[in-house]
Amino acid sequence: xxxxxxxxxxxxxxxxxxxxxxxxxxxxxxxxxxxxxxxxxxxxxxxxxxxxxxxxxxxxxxxxxxxxxxxxxxxxxxxxxxxxxxxxxxxxxxxxxxxxxxxxxxxxxxxxxxxxxxxxxxxxxxxxxxxxxxxxxxxxxxxxxxxxxxxxxxxxxxxxxxxxxxxxxxxxxxxxxxxxxxxxxxxxxxxxxxxxxxxxxxxxxxxxxxxxxxxxxxxxxxxxxxxxxxxxxxxxxxxxxxxxxxxxxxxxxxxxxxxxxxxxxxxxxxxxxxxxxxxxxxxxxxxxxxxxxxxxxxxxxxxxxxxxxxxxxxxxxxxxxxxxxx
Numbered sequence: 307x308x309x310x311x312x313x314x315x316x317x318x319x320x321x322x323x324x325x326x327x328x329x330x331x332x333x334x335x336x337x338x339x340x341x342x343x344x345x346x347x348x349x350x351x352x353x354x355x356x357x358x359x360x361x362x363x364x365x366x367x368x369x370x371x372x373x374x375x376x377x378x379x380x381x382x383x384x385x386x387x388x389x390x391x392x393x394x395x396x397x398x399x400x401x402x403x404x405x406x407x408x409x410x411x412x413x414x415x416x417x418x419x420x421x422x423x424x425x426x427x428x429x430x431x432x433x434x435x436x437x438x439x440x441x442x443x444x445x446x447x448x449x450x451x452x453x454x455x456x457x458x459x460x461x462x463x464x465x466x467x468x469x470x471x472x473x474x475x476x477x478x479x480x481x482x483x484x485x486x487x488x489x490x491x492x493x494x495x496x497x498x499x500x501x502x503x504x505x506x507x508x509x510x511x512x513x514x515x516x517x518x519x520x521x522x523x524x525x526x527x528x529x530x531x532x533x534x535x536x537x538x539x540x541x542x543x544x545x546x547x548x549x550x551x552x553x554x555x556x557x558x559x560x561x562x563x564x565x566x567x568x569x570x571x572x573x574x575x576x577x578x579x580x581x582x583x584x585x586x587x588x589x590x591x592x593x594x595x596x597x598x599x600x601x602x603x604x605x606x607x608x609x610x611x612x613x614x615x616x617x618x619x620x621x622x623x624x625x626x627x628x629x630x631x632x
Contacts, residue, residue, distance in 0.1 A: 327447045329408055329454070336452070338369025339388040339490075344520045347527045349490050351376065352386050352587040359385065359586025368412055368457055371449035372438035375457045378497065381508060382418045383460050386494040386587060387432040393482030393489070397439050397446035405429065410455045417456040422507040426544050430462030430513075432493045434475045460495055461509050463540040474533060474573065478517055492516040496534070496584045502545045509545075511538040514581045518592050530592045531599055532578040575621040577601045 341350040351374060354361045364385055365377040373389035407429060409417055423429045431453055438449035452458075482489045495510035502509060515533040577600050578593040595601045600621070 327451050329451045330448050331411075333369070333410075333412060336369045336371055338367065339372070339374035340390050343390040343490055344488055344518065345527065347520070347591070349518050349528070349592060350590065351388050352492060352589050355582070355586045355588050357586065365413060365416060368410060370438070370452035370455070370458075371445060372440070373433045373449070373452070373458075375432075375455075377413050377416050377457055379416055381495075381497055382416050383510070384432055384457060384494055385497070385585070386492055387458060388490065388492050389433045389437045391437050391478070391482050391489045391491060392440045393484070394486035395440040396483050397441065397443065405454065407454050407456055407459060410457045413457055418459070418461070418507055419456050422461050422505050423459075424505065426464050426540070427461040427509070428464050429459050430466075432458050432460055433491075437475075437491065460513070461507060462513070463537045463544070465540055466513070466535060466537040474515065474535075482519075487519060490518045492518075492589070494585065494587075502541060504541075504545050504548060509541050511541055512536045512584075514576075514585065516578055516581060516589060516592065518597075528591065528597045529599055530578055530589075530597050532576045532581050533573060534576045534581065534584075535573040573622075575600055 339351060341348045343349070351367055354364060363379055365379060367374045367376050372391075373387060375384045375388075376386045377383070378385040407420070409419065433453050435450060435453045438453065439446045440449070478489065478491060481487070493515045494513070496512040496514060497508075497510060501511055513535050517531045517533075519529055520527050521529050578589055578598045579601065582588055582593055591597060593601075
């Protein structure tokens, strides 16, 4: 495909993502996340538990093409995203142009935009750019463009966003494509009162992901995996650097053992119930012991990567090859 000339950023132009199609501003035509996507066992959007996270903390879900986003009113970031992936209908994209991120007019003032995303932080897609890109050409390209809303973005340290977290995301997408499988994926930050402020934004110290798929010929018919990735050491290093010689008083130290792991930004496979505990979200049957792959295993306890509490069943991951999938 021939390279296109860059367009001037006129206030009158339609917003453009690097999928080379304008963002469709008729948001009424977006079906959003489909809870019946995996078949006759519904998997709905996560809900606030009413204690750690209250329903009033969240905007009503914003629906896009093949995915939905639940924005946190106080944090100005997504509390969760939910996307349907169809490996059998994947629409292959090629080429790349400069990123162009746009605000969603349905969430005025509840979005974190460009000023927060300067080195060492990257504009991290919560729904990966290619996850919802499936179906007819026009539908797939609308879905790709939709991932470039600021509502789908969060500040991720470059060492988190690439390569570790990216390798998990690619593994999920490529497995679905190879197996021609349907998968639903939920993602989001772990919000904590201890999150530091940098450039006016409270930066999450960890991110989570839950993957759900259907297994034929099972009574329940579902399996789920939970992941957690920390960026606390790198975030506090960035905050200390911004503070200058005075440093950051009372900055928490990284969790013991962090520096001994294969990469500075470390990932874990965790029970989905642990993600519920950390986020205040509830995933319903997805977190059940008969569905969650790791909960079905009797594994030894490990230290919690965020709170330092005992967390039975957690697994430190050096690579995606360490995943327990059945």
